[in-house]
Amino acid sequence: MSTSTTPGSPGRPQPSDVAPEERPPRRNARYTPVDADGPLPHQMVAAVPRIRADPLAFLASVQARHGDLAAFPMPRLPVVLVSSPTAARRVLVDNHRGWSKRTAQYGALSAVTGSGLLTSDGEVWRERRRTAQPAFHPRGLESVADESVAAARRMRAAWPTWGGVVDVDAGGLQATLEVVGRTLFGADVAQDGERLVTAVLEALEVVVGRVRTPLPAWLPTPARRRLRRAVQELDEASAALVARRRARGTSPDDEDLLALLLRAVDAGDLAPHGLRDELVTMVIAGHETVASALTWTLHLLAGNPSAQARVAEELDEVLGGPDDRGGRSPAWGDLRSLVRTRAAVEESLRLFPPAWVVSRRALAEDVLDGVTVPAGTTAVISPWLLHRRPELFPEPEAYRPERFEVGLDRAARAAYLPFGAGPRLCIGRDFALVETTLLVAELLRGSTVRPAPGERVHVDALVTMRPRGGLRLRVDPR
Template sequence: MVAAVPGIRADPLGFLARLRGRYGDVVAFPMPRDPVVLLSSPAAARRVLVENHRAWGKRTAQYGALSAVTGTGLLTSDGEVWRERRRTAQPAFHPRGLGVVAEQSVAAAGRLRATWPAAGGVVDVDAGALQATLEVVGRTLFGGEVTDDGERLVAAVLEALEVVVGRVRTPLPAWLPTPARRRLRRAVATLDVAAADVVARRRARGLHEDDGDLLALLLRAVDAGDLAPEGLRDELVTTVIAGHETVASALTWTLHLLAEEQGAQARVAEELDAVLGGADEDGGRAPAWADLRSLVRTRAAVEESLRLFPPAWVVSRRALVDDVVDGVALPAGTTVIISPWLLHRRPELFPDPEVFRPERFEGEGLGREARGAYTPFGAGPRLCIGRDFALVETTLVLAELLRGASVHPVPGERVRVDALVTMRPRDGLRLRLAPRRRAGAGVSAPA
């Protein structure tokens, strides 16, 4: 393991792939004390996350490090704390609210699209995705526009997460006063202040009886004595990670893959023209909630992107009791690592697994086993509470951005993946835009 540390730091995804290729679906790491095991088969993931989920908890090094930022938010909490938080937050993600998510997603994408050069040019789609998804979170989950307080909250979250990832990859004694630990303390202090300011601003506006956004639900829980004020802070920070950064990641990688695979982009463009009436220079009307059923290819592109670049690329669990997984006896205290990134690349389930092929997700393209292995949002009771929110948002933002423009790679630019808490493009992701020809004319080439 000591010898493996440089490889883990440089390329954690490649490290996991090499382990599975060399040792198979169950790999024990040579670690002291409690066992640590990489599980790579769909059956193993199903056993841990679905069939016997009560036997597996979240008190792992991964979530322990993350909790330094999120506290006991939904992402890291376990047991009764998690159940109470989930019950409190659930109404904010009810399907009846998805129409509002759709409306705000299209509006945020429209504002982003208005900043793009009409005649084409190079833009950082990652920065744009982060801004658009932050606006959607602010308006749908926080109940208002994201102000400077919200942007400070996001910046502090991202800085703290960067430090946390470094700590996980290079563990050092907790007492050692490293620059990274001092940086983490500063970021968390900024988080606390920014979260408090977001809450104070919402308190000043007042809560109305019909307010059903997440922040309103959390504030009522605090007022009722069901949630401590620090719990409210933890859920705000968790929402920034799970409801903002992950969706931005999905949108960025979808645009990247469509730029790389022009044939797939042409199929999406053809659908957008048919559904939205792409007859004018703006690409027809804006998409809406009612169009989602018709945007089959657009959603399939998002789902295939989530297969290749699942934002939550690794999850972990700790055995609360003895269990048998993939025929291997695992004692209580064992930590297991499950990587959707590996599950999604099994050739027997996803032929040509490295190829971006959105048709897999159209109609009955995926078999039952492949559907079971497809876990970009987790599985079982801990399935991401915001799955439908994220899919609606990403699909409609993508449709609005591409109804009048096409995206293309920037010649000579290398796209590199940073496997952090989510999968992020290192130093942003720049694409070249071009105005798109209409109704069956295909995708135009950049000037």
């Protein structure tokens, strides 16, 4: 797909801007109880191939045609596309207790993750969050920094000495798996990495297909058999990791995630299957999403030589440049000085938010931008759309890291949701930013990246935004 699709005009009159008696009759009134414009049933049927091929472009077209609150034609289970920052904030922050994660999106994901932090809700989520929180305390981020730099050094060591083409997506997946394994699980999962990653990707591919083409649960399709095999592989890989950690032992002072979960199991506060669910969740959330952020940051810098030059200049100033010029690797204490490098990552997350869509289900009637939505309504919120509002992000399709060097204004910051918002803000946000910033710094302090000759990049909007078939860049020593 093309990444140049731009959503429609945020200045279009919205439902709350016009008095009800002045509005023309809604063509979709018989198909939804939500008083908002939206596509008709025949239009949705005609759009199915497009939804499957390019869901981002479909969402952008719905917003462009129907406005910031668009109702899909589902009368018994209303679904609305929420594209305004105020309505998104209402769902995720101001009335977060009134909206749950019991949606088709998270229901499908739970077939892989079980009731882990990513998909759980209510008291289960609160208990899991309390158990896992110490593993993400700021005092643990220094070890994240150390492991991120070490993983980047191993990744860069595999790059050609005199220039050549590498798949940075494959390298990033391996590097981020190593960081997750060594910091959250207190073990090197690289030995099981290929097995684990293959099972995760296989399972997630089936999950995405189930969401886009729902079929009866009893139907024994090949995809369902693939999912069962992939989940079984995940179960076995997780059990092997736990067994190794049990054999190695833990101490009361260990505060990595796996140690915390094992103590919760031993205390009877967490069922063994809950440990497996959190393990799989963190491999997905802490590995796939960070790998996505790294890949797209390198891709965008490769396509913007001036932005890459500014990052290189900063790395020379802070770190002294490549090893052969007396430079050194970055460390935890350098993060405050790596302003341009972090801005390059944050702008990448604006254009390619790993979680490109999130959903919530109304537990009771609510009001979004002046429109009443009944209990049971599913709100679909796309950070990919919110991050492209031109009144908040001028030249929204352009890669401009300097936005984050000077800092976003309050309105833009409220609409910037690469890690979600409110109490359900991603528990690993700081972990991910530290890791990605230092991975980029170590990779680029001695190398230059640029697009590979003839390479065409296609974006697959799956559970995260992934480059179809990998992403190859030419790397040269700097």
